Amino acid sequence: MSHxxxxxxxxxxxxxxxxxxxxxxxxxxxxxxxxxxxxxxVVGTRGYVENGKPVFQVELKVGFRLEDNA
Amino acid sequence: MSHxxxxxxxxxxxxxxxxxxxxxxxxxxxxxxxxxxxxxxVVGTRGYVENGKPVFQVELKVGFRLEDNA
Amino acid sequence: MSHxxxxxxxxxxxxxxxxxxxxxxxxxxxxxxxxxxxxxxVVGTRGYVENGKPVFQVELKVGFRLEDNA
Amino acid sequence: MSHxxxxxxxxxxxxxxxxxxxxxxxxxxxxxxxxxxxxxxVVGTRGYVENGKPVFQVELKVGFRLEDNA
Amino acid sequence: MSHxxxxxxxxxxxxxxxxxxxxxxxxxxxxxxxxxxxxxxVVGTRGYVENGKPVFQVELKVGFRLEDNA
Amino acid sequence: MSHxxxxxxxxxxxxxxxxxxxxxxxxxxxxxxxxxxxxxxVVGTRGYVENGKPVFQVELKVGFRLEDNA
Amino acid sequence: MSHxxxxxxxxxxxxxxxxxxxxxxxxxxxxxxxxxxxxxxVVGTRGYVENGKPVFQVELKVGFRLEDNA
Amino acid sequence: MSHxxxxxxxxxxxxxxxxxxxxxxxxxxxxxxxxxxxxxxVVGTRGYVENGKPVFQVELKVGFRLEDNA
Amino acid sequence: MSHxxxxxxxxxxxxxxxxxxxxxxxxxxxxxxxxxxxxxxVVGTRGYVENGKPVFQVELKVGFRLEDNA
Amino acid sequence: MSHxxxxxxxxxxxxxxxxxxxxxxxxxxxxxxxxxxxxxxVVGTRGYVENGKPVFQVELKVGFRLEDNA
Amino acid sequence: MSHxxxxxxxxxxxxxxxxxxxxxxxxxxxxxxxxxxxxxxVVGTRGYVENGKPVFQVELKVGFRLEDNA
Amino acid sequence: MSHxxxxxxxxxxxxxxxxxxxxxxxxxxxxxxxxxxxxxxVVGTRGYVENGKPVFQVELKVGFRLEDNA
Structure with missing residues (x-):
């Protein structure tokens, strides 16, 4: 059986x-x-401040299936 | 005194x-x-992707007071 | 060189x-x-519940440059 | 063998x-x-302050055996 | 829309x-x-030793969907 | 509304x-x-040993409300 | 010396x-x-349940040497 | 009482x-x-790869009682 | 200089x-x-329950200086 | 006794x-x-890259004694 | 606006x-x-010992901007 | 086979x-x-300050092979 x-x-x-x-x-x-x-x-949320407002930088891990012949 | x-x-x-x-x-x-x-x-934020857009699944712990006679 | x-x-x-x-x-x-x-x-997200709705309390660390003569 | x-x-x-x-x-x-x-x-110790003194709120996980027919 | x-x-x-x-x-x-x-x-793996061999105690979190009318 | x-x-x-x-x-x-x-x-508990007995050093984060005009 | x-x-x-x-x-x-x-x-072990039995999904980090001309 | x-x-x-x-x-x-x-x-699971197969290296902490006169 | x-x-x-x-x-x-x-x-606090009361088991790391000729 | x-x-x-x-x-x-x-x-080590070389940004917590009348 | x-x-x-x-x-x-x-x-520092001296292996995450047409 | x-x-x-x-x-x-x-x-880096300069105390775990007859 393959996985x-x-x-x-x-x-x-x-x-x-x-x-x-x-x-x-x-x-x-x-x-x-x-x-x-x-x-x-989501593994982290940080950001910088521009004109007194937050600019969000959100770190995420993205999971995907590998193709069978790769 | 009770707590x-x-x-x-x-x-x-x-x-x-x-x-x-x-x-x-x-x-x-x-x-x-x-x-x-x-x-x-909030203890975790993950999700899946549907039509290229995120569907958020947010894990949270919810705290509540136990009733005195329970 | 100063930093x-x-x-x-x-x-x-x-x-x-x-x-x-x-x-x-x-x-x-x-x-x-x-x-x-x-x-x-962002180092934590919690909150309390008011009328059945969340009130968010978001903990963050804020970084800033110290002035050179301080 | 049962567990x-x-x-x-x-x-x-x-x-x-x-x-x-x-x-x-x-x-x-x-x-x-x-x-x-x-x-x-014990998984956390926090509290609030009342009249300048701590009131301890200690979070614990409690483990117990499930009954065999439950 | 319901979730x-x-x-x-x-x-x-x-x-x-x-x-x-x-x-x-x-x-x-x-x-x-x-x-x-x-x-x-799986959130933890521990155990005790019986006759020199491990008896595994594996802690897991189990996720399930809440019924709509509960 | 202010917060x-x-x-x-x-x-x-x-x-x-x-x-x-x-x-x-x-x-x-x-x-x-x-x-x-x-x-x-409470975020940490350590200490030193004096005459064979512990002297506790307990690290805590203390939260307080900022005044509105500060 | 190269590394x-x-x-x-x-x-x-x-x-x-x-x-x-x-x-x-x-x-x-x-x-x-x-x-x-x-x-x-091994950085995580989770899975889903199929016919009452676990299907394990094990997350691992795999380390490998980069080729010298890459 | 002794412990x-x-x-x-x-x-x-x-x-x-x-x-x-x-x-x-x-x-x-x-x-x-x-x-x-x-x-x-169990505090960690890693390993190396030999002929394309894993050789597991499992880190564990082992707890034991100290003898009373030691 | 020795350390x-x-x-x-x-x-x-x-x-x-x-x-x-x-x-x-x-x-x-x-x-x-x-x-x-x-x-x-202190790196962990757990315990068991005896007659409805806690018996504390506190894990600690103890640091000490190695003797110079050891 | 004061501390x-x-x-x-x-x-x-x-x-x-x-x-x-x-x-x-x-x-x-x-x-x-x-x-x-x-x-x-030391609680974190990061940095940016300038002309292909690292510029280290090291986060540390610094502990100091509070004065007795403060 | 693009990001x-x-x-x-x-x-x-x-x-x-x-x-x-x-x-x-x-x-x-x-x-x-x-x-x-x-x-x-820097996410980890380990190493092996060669002739009684450390050879450092430092794990780091490297961040870079993805090109706009990739 | 022995390990x-x-x-x-x-x-x-x-x-x-x-x-x-x-x-x-x-x-x-x-x-x-x-x-x-x-x-x-390396599992921790701390230190004290002497004459305004750091004295580093680096905590490490050292791994070694147990002898076969021990």
């Missing part, structure tokens, strides 16, 4: 609107090059 | 809108069966 | 709207007394 | 006297509803 | 054969009383 | 009697200079 | 038999595309 | 068969020199 | 009175065989 | 030479404004 | 001279294949 | 020069009494 194998990569999305939008931005970018994205895990 | 005792349970709320809404959804559900909910702690 | 030195303090912002707004509220308050705020790190 | 299975729940005891008494208070309350309590693990 | 809410409980399975069997034993017991078990997470 | 903002500082109390007294000693000292102390969190 | 440099990637193996087999499955897949695999570290 | 005191040491067992066997191997070796072994805690 | 080197060992003290007494009991025992004990760090 | 109370603050030193020099730089700066500095703890 | 997205990879540098040189060696190697390296985080 | 078993002990080296030298000092001392030292892991 899938998955891989996780760590990316960081940015948003001056919200933490949730930073996650969405990161996933939109990741989906340009990664197929079979399955899930994500 | 209150509290309990914590771990629940997971879901939202495709935002992390904050996932917290609210979990608390709304929890309040159907738990009385005296006092506070919550 | 900057930075300091971090831990503050907690509150919002009944969202986690992101709690961060913004904390930073707005911090900027009243801290100059040269550079970055922040 | 026991155990469960852990998370409770919080309170005392203005000491951390150790807060643990004892929590266990006394837990034993009203839980049979076969076996052990506990 | 499911999930709950996690912490249980401990035992086996003198292997860590994996201890997980299976815990899940078999949990499924007697919990419906809709979805996933588990 | 309070809180700050946490990290202090260490000492006692040769007990961990709980070390917490009390730290809070008594902190209250000399900090107003609006709200809560504390 | 090797190593890289770590995070993959997830699956097995319905055991945690150890899930590790082996992940390494077999990884060795299809990675040369010079040196070591691995 | 027992316990000690923990950290050892690493090896097996090319399974994680559980690596634990057993470590305990068999430890029992050659340690009396009163009581329990163990 | 001291220190070692840490992990021991567990027991008390049915308090966490602080369990620390003292462990240190009293350790000082029977260890010279130059310098400091300790 | 000292200590405080910890978190600062970040910078050096393009070494991690150890970054610590020294931070302590030199801290000693301009803090009296009775006693110890430090 | 950059960043990625982190985990590499390990080696040096028999110092921890800081191991970081520099890892970054020199990484810059051969990664453009836009921005920052690094 | 080696390894043990880890925790020691602390000191240096007023650098963190790396503190590691080397600890290993030089450890090699006086431990044979078959294989590897080390």
């Amino acid at each position: 899938h194998v998955y891989k996780k990569v760590e990316i960081i999305g940015v948003s001056e609107v919200s933490i949730s939008e930073a996650v969405a931005n990161a996933l939109a970018k990741a989906s340009e090059t990664i197929r079979h994205i399955g899930w994500f895990e | 209150h005792v509290y309990k914590k349970v771990e629940i997971i709320g879901v939202s495709e809108v935002s992390i904050s809404e996932a917290v609210a959804n979990a608390l709304a559900k929890a309040s159907e069966t738990i009385r005296h909910i006092g506070w919550f702690e | 900057h030195v930075y300091k971090k303090v831990e503050i907690i912002g509150v919002s009944e709207v969202s986690i992101s707004e709690a961060v913004a509220n904390a930073l707005a308050k911090a900027s009243e007394t801290i100059r040269h705020i550079g970055w922040f790190e | 026991h299975v155990y469960k852990k729940v998370e409770i919080i005891g309170v005392s203005e006297v000491s951390i150790s008494e807060a643990v004892a208070n929590a266990l006394a309350k837990a034993s009203e509803t839980i049979r076969h309590i076996g052990w506990f693990e | 499911h809410v999930y709950k996690k409980v912490e249980i401990i399975g035992v086996s003198e054969v292997s860590i994996s069997e201890a997980v299976a034993n815990a899940l078999a017991k949990a499924s007697e009383t919990i419906r809709h078990i979805g996933w588990f997470e | 309070h903002v809180y700050k946490k500082v990290e202090i260490i109390g000492v006692s040769e009697v007990s961990i709980s007294e070390a917490v009390a000693n730290a809070l008594a000292k902190a209250s000399e200079t900090i107003r609006h102390i709200g809560w504390f969190e | 090797h440099v190593y890289k770590k990637v995070e993959i997830i193996g699956v097995s319905e038999v055991s945690i150890s087999e899930a590790v082996a499955n992940a390494l077999a897949k990884a060795s299809e595309t990675i040369r010079h695999i040196g070591w691995f570290e | 027992h005191v316990y000690k923990k040491v950290e050892i690493i067992g090896v097996s090319e068969v399974s994680i559980s066997e690596a634990v057993a191997n470590a305990l068999a070796k430890a029992s050659e020199t340690i009396r009163h072994i009581g329990w163990f805690e | 001291h080197v220190y070692k840490k060992v992990e021991i567990i003290g027991v008390s049915e009175v308090s966490i602080s007494e369990a620390v003292a009991n462990a240190l009293a025992k350790a000082s029977e065989t260890i010279r130059h004990i310098g400091w300790f760090e | 000292h109370v200590y405080k910890k603050v978190e600062i970040i030193g910078v050096s393009e030479v070494s991690i150890s020099e970054a610590v020294a730089n931070a302590l030199a700066k801290a000693s301009e404004t803090i009296r009775h500095i006693g110890w430090f703890e | 950059h997205v960043y990625k982190k990879v985990e590499i390990i540098g080696v040096s028999e001279v110092s921890i800081s040189e191991a970081v520099a060696n890892a970054l020199a190697k990484a810059s051969e294949t990664i453009r836009h390296i921005g920052w690094f985080e | 080696h078993v390894y043990k880890k002990v925790e020691i602390i080296g000191v240096s007023e020069v650098s963190i790396s030298e503190a590691v080397a000092n600890a290993l030089a001392k450890a090699s006086e009494t431990i044979r078959h030292i294989g590897w080390f892991e």
Whole structure:
């Protein structure tokens, strides 16, 4: 019996609107090059301050299935 | 002198809108069966990807006071 | 050659709207007394429940550059 | 061959006297509803301040054996 | 739109054969009383020694969906 | 609507009697200079040995509300 | 004097038999595309439940030496 | 009233068969020199790769009672 | 110039009175065989329940200076 | 009997030479404004890259004794 | 409005001279294949012993900006 | 087939020069009494301040192979 194998990569999305939008931005970018994205895990939330307001930098791990012939 | 005792349970709320809404959804559900909910702690944020967008799954611990005769 | 030195303090912002707004509220308050705020790190998210809805309390560390003659 | 299975729940005891008494208070309350309590693990110690003195809130996990027909 | 809410409980399975069997034993017991078990997470592995051999005690969190009318 | 903002500082109390007294000693000292102390969190317990007996050094974070015009 | 440099990637193996087999499955897949695999570290063990039995998903970091001209 | 005191040491067992066997191997070796072994805690699982297969190195803490006159 | 080197060992003290007494009991025992004990760090607090009351088991690391000719 | 109370603050030193020099730089700066500095703890090491070389940013907590009349 | 997205990879540098040189060696190697390296985080320091002296293996995460059309 | 078993002990080296030298000092001392030292892991870096300069105290775990007849 064969089994899938998955891989996780760590990316960081940015948003001056919200933490949730930073996650969405990161996933939109990741989906340009990664197929079979399955899930994500937020592993850190930081940011810098611009004009007194937060710009969120959200670190996430993105998990995806490796293709069977790779 | 008597003292209150509290309990914590771990629940997971879901939202495709935002992390904050996932917290609210979990608390709304929890309040159907738990009385005296006092506070919550976010202990994890993950999710899956649907049509290229995040669906947030937020894990929280919910603390509440145990009733005196229980 | 001289080097900057930075300091971090831990503050907690509150919002009944969202986690992101709690961060913004904390930073707005911090900027009243801290100059040269550079970055922040979210180190905890908790809250209490009011009328069945979450009030978010977000703990963050705020980093800023120390002035050269201080 | 059969094996026991155990469960852990998370409770919080309170005392203005000491951390150790807060643990004892929590266990006394837990034993009203839980049979076969076996052990506990302290997972957090916090509290609030009343008249300049600490009131201890000690979080513990309480482990107990599940009954065989449950 | 409605969303499911999930709950996690912490249980401990035992086996003198292997860590994996201890997980299976815990899940078999949990499924007697919990419906809709979805996933588990191993959060600790310990044990005692009997006749020079390990008896594994594996702590896991078990996640399951709450029923809609509960 | 306005929101309070809180700050946490990290202090260490000492006692040769007990961990709980070390917490009390730290809070008594902190209250000399900090107003609006709200809560504390024990983040570490260590100590040294004097005449074969422990002298407890308990690290705690102390949270307090920032004044509105500060 | 030159030094090797190593890289770590995070993959997830699956097995319905055991945690150890899930590790082996992940390494077999990884060795299809990675040369010079040196070591691995288990960083998480979770899984889902199928017909009342665990299917193990074991997360591991795999370390390998980077080739000198890459 | 007298009390027992316990000690923990950290050892690493090896097996090319399974994680559980690596634990057993470590305990068999430890029992050659340690009396009163009581329990163990798995604190890390890593390994190297030999012929494409894992060789498990499992780190465990072993707890044992100190003899009364030692 | 020569430097001291220190070692840490992990021991567990027991008390049915308090966490602080369990620390003292462990240190009293350790000082029977260890010279130059310098400091300790509490790394865990657990226990079992006897007649509805806690018996504390406090894990501590004990640091001491190695003798120069050892 | 009176006891000292200590405080910890978190600062970040910078050096393009070494991690150890970054610590020294931070302590030199801290000693301009803090009296009775006693110890430090390194809690993080990061940095940025300039002309292909690391510039170290070392986060440390600095502990110092509070004056008796403060 | 568009936002950059960043990625982190985990590499390990080696040096028999110092921890800081191991970081520099890892970054020199990484810059051969990664453009836009921005920052690094030390996540572990270990090593082996050769002729009684340490050879440092420093694990770091290296962050870099993803190109806009990738 | 027989397997080696390894043990880890925790020691602390000191240096007023650098963190790396503190590691080397600890290993030089450890090699006086431990044979078959294989590897080390840095688990903490702290120190005290003397004349405004850091004296580094680096905690490491040292791993070594147990002899076959021990």
